[in-house]
Amino acid sequence: MKLVKSLLLGSAAGLAAVVSAQAADLPVRKAAPVEYVRVCSTYGAGFFYIPGTETCIRVGGRIRADYLYGEPLTRAEDAVGFRARGRLNVDTRTATAYGLLRAYIRYELTRSSGTPFGLSNTGVGASLSTNLAQAFVQFGGLTAGRVTSFFSNADLPTGHMGTLRFDDAPDVTLLAYTFSFGNGFSATLSLEDGLERRRGIDAFDFDPLGYAGQRVPDVVANVKYTGTWGGAQLSGAIHQLRALDLFTNPVTGFTDYPDTEYGFAIAATAHVNLPMLAPGDALWIAATYTDGAPAYLDGGNAGTIISPFAQYEFGRPTLVDATYDPLTGDLKKTRAWAIAGGFRHYWTPQIRSNLFGSYLHSDSRVSVANSGDFREYRIGANVFWQPVSGLDLGVEVIYANTDLRGVNPVNALGYRDSNGWEGRFRVQRDF
Template sequence: MRKTSLILLASATLPMAVQAANTEFSYGGYIKMDAMISNYSEGEIASTSSGRDFYVPSATPTGNTGNDSSAFDMGAQTSRINFKTVTTLNSGEKVTTFVEMDFLTGSGNEVVSNSNSPRLRHAFFKHGNYTFGQTWSTFMNTGALLETVDFLGVSDGTVFNRQAQIRYTNGGLQLALENPATTVNGVGNTDDSALPDMIARYNFKAGNADLSVAGIARNLAYKDEANNIDESIMRFGMNVSGKLMVGKDDLKFSITKGHVARYVGLAMSSDATLTNKGDLVGNNVTAAFIGFRHHWNDSVRSTIGYSMINADNHADAGTAVNKSSKSMRANVMWSPAEKMTYGVELSKATLEKESGVDGDMTRAQFTAKYAF
C-alpha cells in the first residue's frame, strides 16, 4: 500500500483533515483481467449470472438435454480498490479503518460500455481487541485459500462469507457475533433469526502447519404470518482448516460439517427445509477441499486442487434442489515482476440434483493481474 499523511492532503480536502495530522492514510488494490472459454454439457449459463464471471457451483446447468454449448467471456470486474487509515489517539491507542470495493455487480451493456457498479466488500474498524463492521466471517480461514486463476476456485468446499460482526481477538482466540440469515428450500433467504450467529475460533501453529478450528451456533428461523408459521431451531457446525509447509511448497485444506449451508459452496444448498407439515428442518452439509502448490522456480508455480460439497436435504425439499457438487483444477502462475501475475487454469466441475440429473462444466481461463 502507498501511504500519505493526511496533513499533506489538507489543501484538497475538508478543513477537518487538518485536525487529523496523526492519521496515516493508505490505499491499495489490483487490476485483474480474466478471459475464459467454458463448455457446458447441459446448456449455457445465462449471461447475467455470476457464474459467467467466476465458478459458482449452483450455476452449472443440469438436465438430460445433451445440449452441449460453449461461451467465451472477458472482463475486469474483479478488480478492486481499498482505503485504510491508522489513527493514534491521545491515549496512544491506535484505531484502524478499512474500506474495500470491487465491481462484481450491475453488469452494463457489453455492446458499448461494459459498466459495473461498485460493490462493498469490507467496511470495518479495529480498536484494541475488537473489530466492528463488515469483513470476512470469523468462521472463514482466509489463510487456507488456494492460489487460483478463478476468483475463488475451490468454491464447492470453501467457507466463504463476508458480513457485519462484532469480533473479539486475543492471540489465537477469536469470538464473534455476526449477522444472521437463513436460506430455506423453496422459500429463499429469510431474515427472521432472533439471535446473531455465534462463532468461536482458535488459530495455532503445530510444527510446519498453521491450523484453525472453528465452531458456530445458529438460530435458523422462518416466519409466515399469513399461513401461521413461526419456526425457529438452533443448529451447529464446525470447520477445521490450515496450511502445511513442505519446503517452499504448501498443502492447504478445509473440512466443514454441520448446518452451515449458506457459509459453504457459495450457498449451493439451503440451510433448512420447510416440511409439508410446516416444520423447519435443518439440512446437514459436508464440504471440503485440498490443494497443493509447487514452486518451479522463484517466479513460476502451480496449484492443483479438488473441492466438494454434499447436502443432506430433507425429503420434502423435492428433487429439483442441489444435492452435491465437485470440481478439480490445475494452473500455472508466472510473476515476471513484483506484484504482477499471469496465470492459466483448467477446471472441470459437476453439479447433481436430488433427482439424479447432473451437468458438467469445463473451463479454460487466463488472467493478468497487477497489484498496487
C-alpha cells in the same frame, strides 16, 4: 582627487549604514516551514505518515481482467464471459496506549457479461456492480464493520480462481473481539450478519417459504494458532432459521407458523509451509460440516450447486437451509459436509502453480419430491507467471461432476448426473 574620492567613499559607506539600520527596523517575514512526507516503516512497505499526525497510511488497489469459458448446456447459453474489476483500498494505522488503532476500506467496481458469470446472453444482461467489500475499524482486540468472516481462515495459502466448497474468506458485517494469548494462539467471538448466510426455506410440496425477520445474529467463534511451520483454526457458527409464511394442515385445517430452529456449522482448517521443496510452497486443507447452515460451505455465495458450470439437464436445484413438512409444520434442516484442499508449488521465483479440489455431500436439497443425497466433486489446476512484482498472468482449468437423485416438480423429469468444466485466463495487477 584623493580628497574627493575619500569623500565619495565615506558618503557611500554612511548611506549603506543608514539603509541597513532602517532595514533592521522593518518587520521580517519568515518563510513557512516545509513539512516533508515521512516514510512509516513500522507496518511494512508503502506506508507513510499523514503530515502533521502520527497516523500511517497506505493507498493501494488492484486491476483484474478475467476471460472465462464455461461449458454450455443449451444453445441459448454463452460459452464465454468477460469480467473487469477495479479495486481501491486505504489502510490507516496508529499506535496507541491501548494497542493498534486501524481503519481500512476497500471498494470494488465490477463489469461482467455472459452466462459463465451467471448473466443473460444479451447486451442488456451485462452487469456493472459496486461493492463496499470491506470497511472496518480495529482497536486493540475489537473489530467492527465489514471484514472477512471469523468463521473463515484467511491465512490459508489458497491460489484457485474458481469456486471450491469451503468458506473461502467471505466478507460480512460483524462485531467481534479477539483475545491474543501469545505464542501464536488467539480466540475470537463474533456477532455476524445472518442475512448474508441465508439460503432459503422451502416446502416438501415445492411451495417456497419466505424467511422471517432476523431476531438474533449468527454467533461465530474460533480458536487459532499461527506459527512458522503454518497454522490451524477450529471454527463454529450458530444460524437462526425462522420461516415467515403460515402453513395449514390439509387434514385438520390447523394453521400456524413453523417453529424457529437453529442450525450450526463447524470447520477445521490447517496449512503447512513446505520451504524444503521450494520457498513459498505450501499445503492446505479445510473440512466443514453444517446442519441447517449450508452457506458456510462456500462462503454464502449465491448461485446453483454447480455454478459456474452448466445446470442439470432437467433443472437447476439449489441447497437450502431447511424444508418444511406442510402436514406437521416441522422444519427439516439440510445436513451437508465438504472437504477441500490444495498444494502450491513455485517452479521458479516467477512461476507458481496450484493443484486443488473439493468434495461435497448433502442429505437433502430443494425442488425434489423425495429425500435423498447429493454429491459433487471438483478438481482443478492453474499456473501463474509473475514477470514483474505485482503483475500476475494465469490460466486455470476446473472440472466438476455431480450426482443428484430426484424428480423436477416442474416437468416431472428425473435429474441426470451433470458434469462440466471451465477454463479461465486472468491478468491481474496489484499495487
